[in-house]
Amino acid sequence: MNILVTGGLGFIGSHTTIELIKNNHSVIIADNLINSKIEVLDKLSIITGIKPTFYQIDVTNEAKLEEIFVKHKIDGVIHFAGLKAVGESVSKPLEYYYSNLVSTMLLSKMCVKYGVNKFVFSSSATVYGEQEPPLKEDMELKKTTNPYGETKAMSERILTDTAKANDDFSVSLLRYFNPVGAHESGLIGEDPNGIPNNLMPFVTKVAKGQLEKLSVFGNDYDTIDGTGVRDYIHVVDLAKGHVKAIENLEKGVNIYNLGTGRGTSVLELVNAFMKVNDINVPYEIVGRRPGDIATCYADASKAEKELGWKAELGIEEMVRDAWKFEQNNK
Numbered sequence: 001m002n003i004l005v006t007g008g009l010g011f012i013g014s015h016t017t018i019e020l021i022k023n024n025h026s027v028i029i030a031d032n033l034i035n036s037k038i039e040v041l042d043k044l045s046i047i048t049g050i051k052p053t054f055y056q057i058d059v060t061n062e063a064k065l066e067e068i069f070v071k072h073k074i075d076g077v078i079h080f081a082g083l084k085a086v087g088e089s090v091s092k093p094l095e096y097y098y099s100n101l102v103s104t105m106l107l108s109k110m111c112v113k114y115g116v117n118k119f120v121f122s123s124s125a126t127v128y129g130e131q132e133p134p135l136k137e138d139m140e141l142k143k144t145t146n147p148y149g150e151t152k153a154m155s156e157r158i159l160t161d162t163a164k165a166n167d168d169f170s171v172s173l174l175r176y177f178n179p180v181g182a183h184e185s186g187l188i189g190e191d192p193n194g195i196p197n198n199l200m201p202f203v204t205k206v207a208k209g210q211l212e213k214l215s216v217f218g219n220d221y222d223t224i225d226g227t228g229v230r231d232y233i234h235v236v237d238l239a240k241g242h243v244k245a246i247e248n249l250e251k252g253v254n255i256y257n258l259g260t261g262r263g264t265s266v267l268e269l270v271n272a273f274m275k276v277n278d279i280n281v282p283y284e285i286v287g288r289r290p291g292d293i294a295t296c297y298a299d300a301s302k303a304e305k306e307l308g309w310k311a312e313l314g315i316e317e318m319v320r321d322a323w324k325f326e327q328n329n330k
């Protein structure tokens with residue numbers, strides 16, 4: 001199939017592009033490079049032997065977006081493009097609502113207009129709000145703690161209503177847990193601009209000596225060692241889940257958790273990183289981060305049953321691959 005991947009030079013988008021090409025799909029990437037690098041395009045060519053068609057556009061630009069639908073016969077869309085820093089969304093809500101909602105609305109409009117009937121959306125476990133894990137797809141969604149999470153919940157509703165109004169238009173809403181790690185080549189990986197918000201890229205930059213030490217946000221949670229527990233999933237497993245989702249898209253609205261079903265604490269992850277990579281990561285226990293919850297992990301059984309997809313890589317591969325990328329990343 002001919003797949004339009006928005007945000008295809010970003011962390012998850014680039015890894016998904018590799019898996020799509022490995023499965024003999026052709027990929028068109030639209031990316032505005034606000035949180036990605038053009039060098040990733042060449043790395044995708046090195047890894048796959050194929051250079052995807054690339055448009056440097058913002059998918060909130062309707063005219064530029066429509067040009068792609070006019071020029072190419074697109075069979076499906078995987079929509080990653082958007083702003084995704086939880087903390088930043090609190091201080092810049094309008095930017096987040098505009099970017100994340102207008103992009104979803106315009107892409108839906110173009111799909112309906114040009115008869116593109118397969119739409120896979122990059123959603124997030126954040127939409128569940130604070131609920132008792134394991135989180136299941138049929139749970140009622142609770143209000144999230146930030147505008148970023150609200151844009152994911154609202155985008156899900158936009159796509160759900162568009163699918164209900166257009167019989168042929170089918171969507172798959174993929175709710176990610178905590179994507180970490182990198183492609184085995186070490187050529188691409190999580191490469192956020194500036195000081196990382198997320199745990200793993202912060203750990204790798206401390207290991208590399210670029211940051212002095214890791215602040216562990218709280219060790220007084222009701223968890224195995226008091227630190228936050230999350231469902232970390234290898235980005236390559238996550239990418240494979242997208243290929244399964246677009247290849248097995250049932251009619252209507254489909255919702256899947258893409259997680260491992262296992263929880264890992266901050267200290268368990270940091271200790272695994274130090275052990276597997278034989279390197280020290282200095283850290284200090286500090287106060288809780290506002291908005292954090294104690295424990296979050298998936299019930300991942302629905303994706304396994306309906307898509308034939310299950311995460312295969314463990315924490316050891318995640319910390320090994322994340323470190324290999326950081327060491328290569330200049």
Ligand code: WQD
Pocket residue numbers: 084086123124125126176177178179197198199200202214215216217218227228229230266289292
């Ligand atoms: C993980 C754990 C922190 C940094 C967020 C978004 C979610 C998704 C993934 C986009 C927590 C602790 C972290 C640090 C720490 N993003 N931590 N020191 O908050 O679970 O999820 O990123 O889809 O939508 O909400 O991920 O990596 O920020 O935190 O102790 O410097 O690590 O308290 O327990 P989070 P995270």
